[in-house]
Amino acid sequence: AQSVTxxxxxxxxxxxxxxELRCNYSSSVSVYLFWYVQYPNxxxxxxxxxxxxxxxxxxxxxxEAEFNKSQTSFHLRKPSVxxxxxxxxxxxxxxxxxxxxxxxxTFGKGTHLIIQP
Amino acid sequence: ETxxxxxxxxxxxxxxxxxxxxxxxxxxxNTVSWYQQALGQGPQFIFQYYREEENGRGNFPPRFSGLQFxxxxxxxxxxxxxxxxxxxxxxASSPLAGEGNExxxxxxxxxxxx
Numbered sequence: 170a171q172s173v174t175x176x177x178x179x180x181x182x183x184x185x186x187x188x189e190l191r192c193n194y195s196s197s198v199s200v201y202l203f204w205y206v207q208y209p210n211x212x213x214x215x216x217x218x219x220x221x222x223x224x225x226x227x228x229x230x231x232x233e234a235e236f237n238k239s240q241t242s243f244h245l246r247k248p249s250v251x252x253x254x255x256x257x258x259x260x261x262x263x264x265x266x267x268x269x270x271x272x273x274x275t276f277g278k279g280t281h282l283i284i285q286p
Numbered sequence: 287e288t289x290x291x292x293x294x295x296x297x298x299x300x301x302x303x304x305x306x307x308x309x310x311x312x313x314x315x316n317t318v319s320w321y322q323q324a325l326g327q328g329p330q331f332i333f334q335y336y337r338e339e340e341n342g343r344g345n346f347p348p349r350f351s352g353l354q355f356x357x358x359x360x361x362x363x364x365x366x367x368x369x370x371x372x373x374x375x376x377x378a379s380s381p382l383a384g385e386g387n388e389x390x391x392x393x394x395x396x397x398x399x400x
Contacts, residue, residue: 173328176396203303203388205391210393211393211394211396212290212376212391212392212393213376213378213391215331215388215389215390215393218388259328259329261328272331272344273319273321273331273332273333273334273342274321274329274331274389275331275343276328276329276330277328278326278327278328278330279326281325
């Protein structure tokens, strides 16, 4: 069985400051890792994913995440946040070879990123 | 390219009733998954359909059932509704089952059970 822990339920930061949203996972097998963003009253949008290869993955809007196998972590970072980044962020994991398939994605409880002007 | 669509957007039912939620997958996608997102929680996997058959299931009772149609659209049926079934129900589609494919989510249906 897999599990995902997002250590912070809420993270307030000032606009243009850096931010890190923490995600740790537990799994007995190799995994794929995802970060999704959910804006108010909307569904989930994929922010970035780690499937294989380089452990540092980047999104088109300035976010990046680094897969650390020894620490079983996949923390999300952005060097300078904007008001528009205010949203709920979810870390998710799936078994290698499943990819959100027969066992689905396992999500954390989410981190609410609050950008203060 | 049309994304994942879900209907209705909101629904209010009473305890004991039955409900059907609908999902149209993104063009070119043949796999549909359903998730339940309770307030303040992350989504929880209900089940997945591939080639019109249930391909995997999470920890949900049999009163949660589904269908997938030849055009890859899908339905989620919930019988004997309970108060705890109140949640946002999300549908996600992907091009292929497994192999690390990204899941594309719809906007969800918010179900309230009174």
